[in-house]
Amino acid sequence: MSLTTIAGFEIDLVRKRMRSLRLTVYAGGRIRVAVPLHTSVAAVEQFITARRAWIEKHQQQFSTREPRPSLHYTSGEQYPYQGRAYELVVETGRAHVTLDETAGQLRLRVPADSSAAQREAVLVAFYRQQLKQLVPELLLKWEPVVGRPAASWGVKQMRTRWGTCNIGARRIWLNLELMKRPLLCLEYVVVHELTHLHERLHNARFWGLMDQFMPDWRTHKAELNRVHLAPGTPSDAD
Incomplete structure (x- = not known):
């Protein structure tokens, strides 16, 4: 995975055949932005900047989620x-x-x-x-x-x-x-x-x-x- 810094965030930027930009925040705070092939860096930066509050909110939500326990299906769990x-x-x-x-x-x-x-x-x-x-x-x-x-x-x-x-x-x-x-x-x-x-x-x-x-x-x-x-x-x- 190749990361680049855009608008102050570390971004996993993926260029692919698509019509519009798509933003996803994953558990752990990782940010992935998928964009059409010829989208300029300036356009990506504008897109991310406009969604800064949304990104930060979801990163915070992930940080407070309950971890998945390791289970063995034995009595007492x-x-x-x-x-x-x-x-x-x-x-x-x-x-x-x-x-x-x-x-x-x-x-x-x-x-x-x-x-x-x-x-x-x-x-x-x-x-x-x-x-x-x-x-x-x-x-x-x-x-x-x-x-x-x-x-x-x-x-x-x-x-x-x-x-x-x-x-x-x-x-x-x-x-x-x-x-x-x-x-x-x-x-x-x-x-x-x-x-x-x-x-x-x-x-x-x-x-x-x-x-x-x-x-x-x-x-x-x-x-x-x-x-x-x-x-x-x-x-x-x-």
């Missing part, structure tokens, strides 16, 4: 579920997960000779099942508010986005990791993706619609983005 930390209790038996809210425990039952990867797979399947149970109810709640129904939806593991929307197919995807965040964070992403069925871009019209549909979306977005999805990558709904 803490695992999040809907924004609350639960103690993992590993037991011997047929693969199954039980949520004990009163005791604050996730009880993971697995064969005695299970590996960490196998224990992880059972827990991931539990998160997926729980999220899939929640989504239909949330769509019933929010589709009338937004005024745009999704034709279909799905859940998958994503490294850089909490959600995505295929506008042509009217299909939304939700990140499996949302099951670990507070329920209102999941609702924010659902509303965010449905709003893309009105407006493709993250422009003034899009955020104005978000203000209309979910006035407190900024609070939920800030809570959601307190954690990293993956090292070195930005995380947001798309």
